[in-house]
Amino acid sequence: MSYQSSLWTRTLCASAIAFSLSSTALAADEFAVSAAQMQALGVKLQRLDKPASIPGMTYPARVVLPPSQEYVVSAPLAGVVDQLLVGQNEAVKPGQALLRLASPELGEQQLKLMEAASRNRLAQRTLQREKQLASEGIVPERRAQDAQNAAAEEQARVRQAEAALRLAGLDAASIRRVAEGNAMQDALVIRARAGGIVTELSIKPGQRVALSDPLVRVADTGKLWLDIQLPVERQSQVTARGGQVGIVGRDASAVTASLGSTVSDNQTIVLRAQVTRGAALLRPGEFVQAQVAFFGSGEGWPVPVAAVARQDGKAYVFVRTDKGFVATPVEVLDSAGQALRITGALRPGQEIAITSVIGLKAAWLGKGGGEKGE
Structure with missing residues (x-):
């Protein structure tokens, strides 16, 4: 059998099932569908969890290293x-x-420290001698005070020389050895x-x-940012701080941190996000595709676009019941890519059809002569 013949046969089969379903309507918006009929139509279900934002469209983003x-x-x-x-x-x-950096200046600075340390040791010995003589009354107290001032000055020069070597990058142990008069580093x-x-x-x-x-x-690189080029008309639909961002093709995610204050020439605004998972899979400077979660006014249920049927200017989803489905009116709050966010008489735990919705709509309307008009 050719591909065209097979496709035609399946189309006729779906139409026949839809027509048989319309003959078993239970109420104005409820109709019976068995498990076998669902399988024949290829109907798949999605369980409603809780109201949430919808996965947004993808936008180019650059991986940025924070300063x-x-x-x-x-x-x-x-x-x-x-x-x-x-x-x-x-x-x-x-x-x-x-x-390793060889520097003549390093030798000069070490020599300054050695000389300052030597003068400091001499000044300390002089101070101790003058204090001893002054306490015995051999010399006046002023000589001891002058020796103390001289020792303090020499000690300050030592600290200055040590600080210069620390700024140069010499470690404390090496500085101590130089001050003690040991070999200098080359x-x-x-x-x-x-x-x-x-x-x-x-x-x-x-x-x-x-x-x-x-x-x-x-x-x-353990901490990275994403600079997302967001169309300016979408800025009111994102959470500037704390919103979820996925990274296409990578096991990584981010959280929005700020929204730029200026618009570029191509009418985009920078939405900055901080990578919270999978930073090791990213490299600063590379371009990725970021998927930003959108939100709207009030709470809503995220569903695929294919789950919503239109009739007489209104939107419906088909909620699974014990005997079949019930067409439930909903309001579309917002959309992004292949996702919608809807609100209506829906509860957590309910299941809705997300495929073959056209066939279910035909059964609901009574294809070939139902009560509801197209």
Whole structure:
């Protein structure tokens, strides 16, 4: 049998079933349909859960990294990149070594600390001696006070030298060893301030860098945003904060956080959403399709477009009963894509037909001569 003949046979069968259903009408809007007849017509049901928003249409969105989730490691001193210890797109932990920087300025700053620490030790010994002599009455009290002032100044110089090395990136243990007069470091190991992914390496081994030159960019992709390009006429149908957003083709979702205040040249407005699930499946800068949940006035039931039948300018859904279906009037609150949100005399737990609604409508109207007009 050819495809056309098979399709014609199925159409005749559906029409015959619909005609037989119309002859067994129970009430004005209720008609009998058996399980076998439902199967023959291909009727599928959807259980009503609770009123909710409808899945919105999909719109282009860009994955954005929040500014707080990214930082740039800059050169704390002028010098030469001695060695790179990480690679592009490599995950790093807080405190992990990123590179070694050889810098003459590092040696100068360490020397300043050693000299300041040496003078400080001498000033402290002088202070103790002057205090002892003053307590014995050998020297006047003013000499002890002058020694105390000198010791305080030397101690301040030590703290200043230590602070300069800390800003350069030298760790506390190395600073302490330098202050004690031990061997100085010939290169500075620059470490990650926080964990993340190395998104950019701006230097190569052997390259000379100046103070504050960017070296490495690190991003924590555990927190991401979506910048959704929403048509401006849809802005009144979305929840600007707390609305649900799905990401097509990804096991990820987001929640709306803010709605932009300006409209672009192509008449779209940015709806920003924060990714709450599946951030590891997304990459900053990529474009995805975001599905935004719409809402309208009042509460409604989300149903497929195919579930609603039209008759005499009114909308109906077919609610399953013990003996068949009842055509229930509804009001369409809003729509988006292949979804509608309706309200009417519906209750949680009821089942409505979502396929082969045309055949059920024919049975309800009494196809071929029912009471209701087309």
